[in-house]
Amino acid sequence: MYSLLIDHLSTAVIQLNDQLDIEYLNPAAEMLLAVSRRRIYGHPIHAAFREDENSVQALQLAIESGYPFTKREAEIVRNNGKKLFCDYTVTPVMGTSNETESLIIELYPRDRMKRISQEDEIIANHESSKELVRGLAHEIKNPLGGIRGAAQLISRAFTDEALNDYTQVIIEESDRLRDLVDRLLGPRQLPKNTSLNIHKVIERVRQLISVETDNQIRIVRDYDPSIPDLIGDESQLIQALLNITRNAMQALLEDETNQDKTIHMVTRALRQFTIGSKRHRLVCKISIIDNGPGIPEAILKTLFYPMVSGRADGTGLGLSIAQSIIHQHHGIVECNSYPQKTEFNLLIPIETSVQDQEKHV
Structure with missing residues (x-):
């Protein structure tokens, strides 16, 4: 008994x-x-x-x-x-x-509770960094506009072409800084949601990466065909997925010791899954897994912050923008990294997007 x-x-x-x-x-x-x-x-x-x-x-x-x-x-x-x-x-x-x-x-x-706690921390940190960047952008763009305007007025007063070259440098560099600030802010428009097949998005990214690497990297696809269409902005999702996959591509290309450079693109449907503190009936999980050297532990916790990069020539904006895009789709991007295995998981709730669409019908 x-x-x-x-x-x-x-x-x-x-x-x-x-x-x-x-x-x-x-x-x-x-x-x-x-x-x-x-x-x-x-x-x-x-x-x-x-x-x-x-x-x-x-x-x-x-x-x-x-x-x-x-x-x-x-x-x-x-x-x-x-x-x-x-x-x-x-x-x-x-x-x-x-x-x-x-x-x-x-x-x-405790794994589930630990993961929920980590997701809450990621979401809170992302919101904090967005507020910080918004304030910083405001403080930078105002004087930049003044500098650019003053340079234009000065250039009209000069008849010497050599001096005009100097003012043109000021204008161009002001524009470059403005564009950098805009990129820091992430997507400026709300998602243009339509019904889409997530595998079409992934295939587009796979084709772009294959062309960029001239097939130097082997891409393995492992898709779950049972995943239904979700509601999202196709171009933004392509951008988010491309930013993450390019990170994996660059890490592999820089790893000269790796003779079998491989990226796995995996999709799965998760049922009754919690993102942050909210439970969703159905979630689409997209995994980008590479067998590169891994991400340094020192930057792993701040990976999604703007201007954080493990590469000398990296801008540190790609992952921050990807997190912003997925966050706009009510999801989250997670990362686990060890030597020879770095895994990014994009978690996007499916039923939430459908409900949002129905509210606007």
């Missing part, structure tokens, strides 16, 4: 004997740890997951003392090599002789 109840719990539960061998896992634990309970019954705890030597000693101490304990934000490694952040509680079960017969471990995954 009790095992039947535990089988229906959403909490992952593991039972160990006094030798720390696995006696029982409920289905939630099987799913969380990606193991089959029939295959690991009777095996040591590390057959289900590994942590560190201190964790094994803590389990042994719980058996000897009979005292429960809780560990927060533990990083455990499943047998498939994937890491999992979780809280877990260990409770000793006493037998008739008042000695510990077994341990009950309850696992509470």
Whole structure:
């Protein structure tokens, strides 16, 4: 009866004997740890997951003392090599002789909460940087207009062509700074939303990258054909995706040690997925994955800020603009980077865009 109840719990539960061998896992634990309970019954705890030597000693101490304990934000490694952040509680079960017969471990995954917290931080930082740039743009563009106007008036008063060349430099450089500020502000118009196939957008970007690299980079496509059309601005989405894919392209082309330069373009449909603090029924996930050297850890947290770049000749605007565009589509851009694997994920809610369109009909 009790095992039947535990089988229906959403909490992952593991039972160990006094030798720390696995006696029982409920289905939630099987799913969380990606193991089959029939295959690991009777095996040591590390057959289900590994942590560190201190964790094994803590389990042994719980058996000897009979005292429960809780560990927060533990990083455990499943047998498939994937890491999992979780809280877990260990409770000793006493037998008739008042000695510990077994341990009950309850696992509470924290990955989802950690990801939501990170997304909230990305969104908050993006909004803060936009406000900062808006204020900076206002302070820069006002005197720039005055400088440009004064240079034009001066140029009309000069008859010497050599002096006119100098005023032309002032005008051109003022225009260049104005354009830079406009780029910092990101898209100046609201998205012109239409129904579109996201794979058409990705294919356009793939063609552009293939032409730019003269097929020096292998592009692997892995599309989910079940993704429905979404409502968005096609040209803006092409720009956002192109900015991110160009980053991957440039990192690969600069990596002379890599003989198999590859970009994977992957799409998936995610159901009941949370972006920030809002849950969406259906989300389109676009992943751009390259096998380049990775992004320096020093700039990873500020990657989407304007003027932040890991390349000497980079402007630091491409990713900031991409984040602004996806944010206008109620989504977010995330990044995970390690040596030989950098992954950008563009998450765009599908049903939100449809609802927005219906409101304007």
